[in-house]
Amino acid sequence: MELFKYLEQYDYEQVVFCQDEQSGLKAIIAIHDTTLGPALGGTRMWTYASEEDAIIDALRLARGMTYKNAAAGLNLGGGKTVIIGDPRKDKNEEMFRAFGRYIQSLNGRYITAEDVGTTVEDMDIIYQETDYVTGISPEFGSSGNPSPATAYGVYRGMKAAAKEAFGTDSLEGKVVAVQGVGNVAYHLCRHLHEEGARLIVTDINKEAVKRAVDDFGAKAVDPDEIYSVDCDIYAPCALGATINDETIPQIKAKVIAGSANNQLKESKHGDIIHEKGIVYAPDYVINAGGVINVADELYGYNRERAMKKVETIYDAIEKIIEISRRDQVPTYVAADRMAEERINRVRNSRSQFLRNEHNILTRK
Ligand SMILES: NC(=O)C1=CN([C@@H]2O[C@H](COP(=O)(O)OP(=O)(O)OC[C@H]3O[C@@H](n4cnc5c(N)ncnc54)[C@H](O)[C@@H]3O)[C@@H](O)[C@H]2O)C=CC1
Numbered sequence: 001m002e003l004f005k006y007l008e009q010y011d012y013e014q015v016v017f018c019q020d021e022q023s024g025l026k027a028i029i030a031i032h033d034t035t036l037g038p039a040l041g042g043t044r045m046w047t048y049a050s051e052e053d054a055i056i057d058a059l060r061l062a063r064g065m066t067y068k069n070a071a072a073g074l075n076l077g078g079g080k081t082v083i084i085g086d087p088r089k090d091k092n093e094e095m096f097r098a099f100g101r102y103i104q105s106l107n108g109r110y111i112t113a114e115d116v117g118t119t120v121e122d123m124d125i126i127y128q129e130t131d132y133v134t135g136i137s138p139e140f141g142s143s144g145n146p147s148p149a150t151a152y153g154v155y156r157g158m159k160a161a162a163k164e165a166f167g168t169d170s171l172e173g174k175v176v177a178v179q180g181v182g183n184v185a186y187h188l189c190r191h192l193h194e195e196g197a198r199l200i201v202t203d204i205n206k207e208a209v210k211r212a213v214d215d216f217g218a219k220a221v222d223p224d225e226i227y228s229v230d231c232d233i234y235a236p237c238a239l240g241a242t243i244n245d246e247t248i249p250q251i252k253a254k255v256i257a258g259s260a261n262n263q264l265k266e267s268k269h270g271d272i273i274h275e276k277g278i279v280y281a282p283d284y285v286i287n288a289g290g291v292i293n294v295a296d297e298l299y300g301y302n303r304e305r306a307m308k309k310v311e312t313i314y315d316a317i318e319k320i321i322e323i324s325r326r327d328q329v330p331t332y333v334a335a336d337r338m339a340e341e342r343i344n345r346v347r348n349s350r351s352q353f354l355r356n357e358h359n360i361l362t363r364k
């Protein structure tokens with residue numbers, strides 16, 4: 001791939017390749033934009049088919065964080081890490097310590113947290129080497145696992161999208177097809193079950209499926225079947241790019257609302273679902289609960305304050321739907337506009353000669 005051409009196209013600031021032979025660490029830290037503040041975004045550990053796939057994933061996820069943090073009103077920029085490896089087999093303490101030292105070397109330009117394949121325990125190890133990590137154990141005064149907060153935000157955003165599609169935000173009796181019932185979606189299923197929604201679930205991990213079936217009476221289907229099931233709402237909660245040329249013709253849902261990052265394979269897929277009349281809750285707006293929660297740590301964590309802000313994801317989705325209607329654009333375009341307007345306002349108001357050196361990391 002022509003890396004610099006790609007970096008230029010979306011104006012990335014920095015990419016750091018981290019290698020530690022002894023522990024097996026191979027990681028890519030991508031920092032997209034720090035206009036609003038230090039780049040905050042989680043660390044994903046995954047087995048990629050190629051190094052190029054890993055780089056592209058890191059870059060796409062980092063850019064998504066710039067938009068997510070901006071749209072959520074956080075004073076944070078966008079970044080993300082991917083560690084190449086199998087989270088079930090390749091993790092070790094030295095790897096996360098080595099990674100922590102790389103984060104420390106960036107001096108606060110990048111702050112990490114959990115993502116797919118990493119846990120609170122991994123963040124605790126990183127914390128041995130750097131202060132620039134969130135989502136560590138509550139014993140350290142931190143917010144712990146961000147997934148329940150993410151799930152609550154998705155639940156709130158799903159209700160707002162349902163109101164647009166069905167005329168009511170009640171999810172009682174609605175059929176929700178959930179793809180991937182991992183950390184976030186398990187908690188999402190709990191909220192939906194408590195409200196009386198009916199669940200259809202799938203996962204490549206059989207234990208995760210069994211837990212949702214046992215705990216919430218969900219119906220299980222094979223991974224390939226989830227797109228075509230009869231449902232009101234499709235909730236993509238696994239990996240990205242599941243809204244694409246192959247899946248769109250199969251989807252019967254009137255709402256797409258889930259936690260996965262980068263759900264649209266390409267922008268054109270956002271246009272296609274809009275033309276089909278599907279209400280799409282833009283991924284980085286609806287799944288901002290986790291980052292809102294961990295970002296609160298930077299001011300001294302207060303769960304009540306954090307969750308109050310997570311609740312407002314309902315209003316954010318309502319606002320985006322309103323802009324989409326008013327400007328006759330798909331919801332993903334409306335969300336991008338909202339995020340870009342905020343970044344540009346701040347960028348333009350910054351003087352070259354009066355830089356603010358204030359560091360929001362009060363823990364330092
Ligand atoms: N954990 C968090 O707080 C946040 C997570 N997200 C995003 O939400 C999504 C889920 O995150 P987590 O729940 O933390 O991850 P997770 O790893 O706990 O859950 C993902 C689940 O998807 C399953 N899966 C993977 N590929 C699949 C496929 N092709 N078909 C069906 N199931 C499949 C996995 O087996 C796993 O159970 C990810 O895209 C993540 O980036 C976004 C914001 C915050």
Ligand SMILES: CC(C)CC(=O)C(=O)O
Nearest residue numbers: 041042113114146290291
């Ligand atoms: C898991 C979060 C704390 C941050 C993040 O990386 C995300 O929202 O995707």
